[in-house]
Amino acid sequence: MAIEVTDATFEQEVGLSQQPVVMEFYATWCGNCRRIAPVLDELAVEFTTRVQLVKVNADENPELVSRFAVTSTPTLFAMAGVRQVASTVGAQPTPILRALFESAADTTSSGTVSGCGCGPTCGSGSSEIAKRGTDLISGWAPAEACTLPTADQPARLAEFDRLFSSSLREVRREEPGWLRLRLHGGAEVEATARDLTAREAECCSFFRFTVSRTGDEVLVDVRVPADKEVVLDGLAAQAETALAARV
Structure with a gap:
């Protein structure tokens, strides 16, 4: 079940979350948001014990839009606490959306990849995702092959x-x-x-x-x-x- 997050509740629902989070910036008028909604709902159920899906109305929460440099909807982030570990923009296909949930699930609340203390860009964590055929954890570029800073990827x-x-x-x-x-x-x-x-x-x-x-x-x-x-x-x-x- 997705949770609606606002400028006022972000720190409580995302920053202090005991689970990694996938956060979607959406708009009620956005056709692409409606297109991926059923897939996100299915993934939220599949990952319910490991990842929390949260949604942010981009038209009603300007502080978060500015903070995450969101310029179009849908924009999605995998989060460990308040740290971004992956992102994607647009109505991406199911394998890429699944990869976003996988990258969130492979983090801890400190933002490190499970089994590794080097952080989300370390090759050991992303290689495990790659073995499952879902190494697209930064939009459509594989994390281990992209040198663009995570904050600039969206x-x-x-x-x-x-x-x-x-x-x-x-x-x-x-x-x-x-x-x-x-x-x-x-x-x-x-x-x-x-x-x-x-x-x-x-x-x-x-x-x-x-x-x-x-x-x-x-x-x-x-x-x-x-x-x-x-x-x-x-x-x-x-x-x-x-x-x-x-x-």
Whole structure:
């Protein structure tokens, strides 16, 4: 059962929680929030003894929105006390949402990964998640391969979400390790795509991005090695969700 959390009750319900928490920022008008709601409810039941699901109405709690730099809904965080250990933005598929609950379950209230004293970015904890095929514990990028600070990850995911929401026209999986995104918007969109993909490649070096433009059409080709195809699944899901919301 999910608990509704507000600016006034956050410290009590999350900061002092005896269980790790998955916290969702949602809006009543948000179609993507409604889309993932049944999955979150199922996961909350499945993880009921290990993880507490809490929900924050983004329209009614500006302090928490500002504190967590939330720019779109749904945005979800796995929390150990008041410490973020993982996050994701958008209507991600079930494996990624499950990974968020798994990453929360693998923490203690001090924010460390179970079986390890090095904190949430230590490879030993994330490798155990990877063995279960759910290593996407920071949006769609695996924690052990991403050097972007945890606090900056929601903002980066939101940047992709804004680009997709404003400009995306087609999502095509050319091969298991190759995703093609067709955008509309000309030179400005090309510049945005080049800047964003370049910064993403800096923190997740396994990505290979190619950006090209013909007239008002911008193509973004994203390639990953075979062992990172699940990451491409997550990126494709975020793109497809944004595209569906435009229809």
